[in-house]
Amino acid sequence: MSELATTLAGALAESLGYDSWGFPESCNKSTCFLRLNHYPPCPFSSDIFGLMPHTDSDFLTILNQDQVGGLQLMKDSKWVAVKPNPSALIVNIGDLFQAWSNDVYKSVEHKVMINSKRDRYSIAYFLCPSYESTIGSCKKPSIYKDFTFGEYRKQVQEDVKTTGQKIGLPRFLLQNISL
Ligand SMILES: O=C(O)CCC(=O)C(=O)O
Numbered sequence: 001m002s003e004l005a006t007t008l009a010g011a012l013a014e015s016l017g018y019d020s021w022g023f024p025e026s027c028n029k030s031t032c033f034l035r036l037n038h039y040p041p042c043p044f045s046s047d048i049f050g051l052m053p054h055t056d057s058d059f060l061t062i063l064n065q066d067q068v069g070g071l072q073l074m075k076d077s078k079w080v081a082v083k084p085n086p087s088a089l090i091v092n093i094g095d096l097f098q099a100w101s102n103d104v105y106k107s108v109e110h111k112v113m114i115n116s117k118r119d120r121y122s123i124a125y126f127l128c129p130s131y132e133s134t135i136g137s138c139k140k141p142s143i144y145k146d147f148t149f150g151e152y153r154k155q156v157q158e159d160v161k162t163t164g165q166k167i168g169l170p171r172f173l174l175q176n177i178s179l
C-alpha cells in the first residue's frame with residue numbers, strides 16, 4: 001500500500017512538471033497509517049452520517065470500500081455517491097497535497113451515509129509525513145504559509161475542540177480572506 005501511495009504521489013507531482021513531490025523519505029511505516037472503519041446499520045433513518053463531511057489531513061488517501069455503498073464526495077457543489085466497485089480502489093487527494101501543489105490539486109470533501117440495514121466496512125490508508133516535516137508549496141508565490149505537519153494537526157484538533165469543526169487549510173492562507 002505504501003508503495004502504491006508513494007508511486008501515485010510521484011505521478012501527481014510529475015504531472016505538474018516536478019521530479020519528485022519531495023516527501024518520499026519522510027512518509028514511512030511510522031508516519032502513515034491504516035484505519036479500519038465499521039459503520040453499524042441504523043434502522044431509524046436513512047439520513048444519518050457515518051462520518052461527517054470532512055477532508056483528510058494527509059497527502060492522499062487510498063480507500064477500499066465494501067459493496068454496501070454510502071461514500072459521497074463533493075463535486076461541483078453537489079454530493080455525488082461513489083458507486084462501490086470490487087475491483088477498484090478510491091484515491092482521494094488530502095489537504096497536504098493541496099497545500100504542496102498550491103491549490104492545483106484540491107483536497108476532496110467527503111462523507112459517509114449510514115445504511116439502514118447493513119453493516120458497512122472500509123479500509124483507508126493515509127499517506128502522512130513526520131510531524132516535523134515542513135509543507136511548503138512547490139511553486140511561488142505560495143497561497144499558504146509554510147507549516148509543519150505537527151502544527152497542522154494541532155491546529156485542526158484545536159479548531160475541532162473550540163468550534164466543533166475542522167477549519168483546515170484556510171487557517172494557513174497567507175492572505176486570510178475566508179476567515
Ligand atoms: O469509509 C469511507 O468510505 C471513508 C472513510 C474516510 O473518509 C476516512 O476514514 O477518513
Ligand SMILES: [Fe+2]
Pocket residue numbers: 054055056110
Ligand atoms: Fe476521510
